[in-house]
Amino acid sequence: MVDVVDPVVVKSAAVLARHLRQGRDRRLAVLEWFAEAGGAVQPGEVRVPEPPLAAVREAVVWVLRGTVSHRLLELARGAAGVGEEAADALYEVAGRLLATRPYRGSADPVLVRAALEADEDVPDGPDFKEVVHLVAAIGLGAQEVGGDALAEAFGAFALFGLTAEDWAQMLGAVERGESPPVDWGLLQQRADVLGPVQRASDEQLLRARTVLLGLRLFYGLYAMHALFMPDTPALAALRARIDESGMFPVLDHVISLSPSPRHFAEALAVCLEPLFDGLYETLVDQLAADPALFQLPGDEAGAVGFMETWTRALRDQTTRVREQLDES
Template structure:
């Protein structure tokens, strides 16, 4: 009797965990790839890597079916096709975006301050202005106009700039009073399939490292809104993200419990050098100050940290119930 290769057995076992009747194998492949990138628990066997070529195929398949890709295909079809095609592009874009409304998360520091002061939690940014960015890709930035593009850029929250900030910068560039804008980069960045198709195996593996790492850093930042005890190390990580103006962007890209489709979209985004650079910056900060969960004067480390956090959450829950009772809203 021939001996079965242990690697084959391991691959079959992990694939069987993710395959279900009627489920596309490409979704299972993406789950496998994500699992293989996570550190094994003590005493557990590290999950083997799936064929990266199959992962690349799965990512491209997911991206072809996204709303973003459908919008870009409509936008490219409208290029040079006249005013009626431009109107149709806006109509399709508004309909698709309206069918999948999305609002980003408010800054956790503002949320925490509002909760502590018993004030209304602020809303996060809306992304309806993104329709102008889609139009610019198809029709050209000049046809859309600087004010509309300023609204689109502000919707993403890049670098903490408002629509007024973007409008001033774009207006200065148009008048020759500031650095010129290379709108060709907008067209290049709109190609979401090409970078994935051209990426080497090593680049896809690196993008996974960046994505999983940024998910963890994003989670630490977001938990600040939920009264997580603050430490010098945690504050330093948030400060680094704020220096890059990247929390709104991470909020748009990262999901703490992603589906395989969302994982594929995040993987494609993390091929960009911007995200790789942010990940490296945060890793450097973590190495410089790794005591994330050690409160000053508490030698119990993470245990004391979690006990403190649990206590604060209990206090906040009690306060919320008391406020609800006083206002006649009943128990939470």
């Protein structure tokens, strides 16, 4: 008879029980457990033990197999080499799938704030419906899709600050032989979202979680700029680093401040990519160089003064909007 039960086993059972509910797939509970285990530990609290990482890997792959993007990629690969009718059918099915889950990214917080302060209309965020061309290129081949359509697809992400017009010029130069040819095979390789997760070591999964949770923090700080959060040199420096990378639209697409387990799994898979790991390291270095995020210049009250200034700004903005509504 065992008189003593390993405390880790007891803690693990308690965590799993907290996330399991009748009729709920256990894989969703495992993902919530993994996310919780990576969170910050408050003084006096005991860190949540890690779930079995093999179960985490299985859960992430399961989620990815059910995503709209994976279903579209499977359709695109199935349409390859079948003929023009298959390509038309791909676009038709893709249009229906994307219509069921329309997505528009957030507008640049700096532009949103400027518009609100000037009493102008808030700009729209990027529209990702053109990404269907990128999916088609992965399955049918870039030549079948064409440079103009691909330019629209790449431009939707605004990666590195490049617009659809910028991409059209670059891809046009390639088509005319004025620039080196593009290895479109890399596009097919990067489209394999399941393989990297299946091959990821336990250490890589843990690192991806670290990157994801860290980028969520940095994304939140950037996004709050639209809500009149007081600006400080440290916050401005972080935004500048993200702007230099041209990655805010992509972060906006990947990161959620209150993710569901499924969204967490999708973002975790993305954060296995070196591009996101590198951005995270850049921002961590910037934060270490200037950690005074909530210190307004000349205000010795520190974070308290910061929050008081923010609350006052929000109150003033609310009052101004109400006055405008009364006048109208």
